[in-house]
Amino acid sequence: MKLFVLTWFFGLNLIFAMGQSLDGVWKGSMYANGTSIESGRVIYLEIQGEKSGTITGRIRNEIYNTNDFALKNIKGEAKSGTISLSETVVSKKATGSKTNWCRSQLTLVYNEKTGYLEGTYTSSECRNFAGKVILYQEDNQFPEETINPESHHWFDLLAKDLKKGLNAPKIRKIERETFAFSPIYFDYDKAEIKTEFNAFLDRLIKVVEGHSDLRVKVTGHTDSDGSDAYNDGLSQRRAQAIINYFVSKGLSADRLEFDFKGEKKPAASNDTSEGRQQNRRVDFQFI
DSSP states (O other), rough: OOOEEEEETTTEEEEOOOTTTEEEEEEEHHHHTTSSSGGGGEEEEEEEEEGGGGEEEEEEOTTTTOEEEEEEEEEEETTEEEEEEOOOOOOEOOOOOOOOOOEEEEEEEEEEETEEEEEEEEEETTTTEEEEEEEEEEESOOOOOOSSSSOOOHHHHHHHHHTTTOOOHHHHHHHHHHHOOOOOOOOOOOOOGGGHHHHHHHHHHHHHHHHTOOOOEEOOOOSSOOOOOHHHHHHHHHHHHHHHHHHHTTTOOOGGGEEEESSSOOOOOOSHHHHHHHSEEEEEOOO
């Protein structure tokens, strides 16, 4: 696929190399039209030769939380940003009494913004066998064994991630590594969040939600006007306003850490109005 992506992530331009290969292992859901992602069949896709335009590889389908599977060879082509695949031979299978493994034709497109490989499937063998496909890339090996040692927990997480509007894991990793923190500033003697900062806070929430091991620390500050005791309370209210916003948007409270410093940690001089404005803030850091 001869393309590159230039996407704005949290104030940064991230440039993927021209002609980035989609070869490798992908996994996701293959679900019938009119149904949900979590109701679909598990799919593993191995692509080889995408940059050359002629694709070979394999597909493994599984019935969720069972040992039913089919391993099928594929062939296809990549042209003008679209991957077209046909399943050719069923090389291995283990099926339940009601499982029918139809050979399918898939049409897939890489979504540069989200990192998902998305598209549709149909079958010339089975009537009414049609639907949608969504996959994400992973560095693991393609499962060839009769019993796949990997649990289907990732399949549950995929459905939850998509409902939250989260990008594919590789894109989320880039978002985390390149996220640019910026303070949230407050008006004089106020603890209300200005609406102009909502977009930044929402992006921060998505980064945290996209990584189960990630938490965020919220620290409130003030300028030097007022007593130490008053400013401690004001910085606490500012930090709490941010915490309340995060929780109201669905971010679990156990992913958040709270702190406040009053006027003790100025970012700029309190001798000027501009400096005092910079000190009326909340800072963030990943922990």
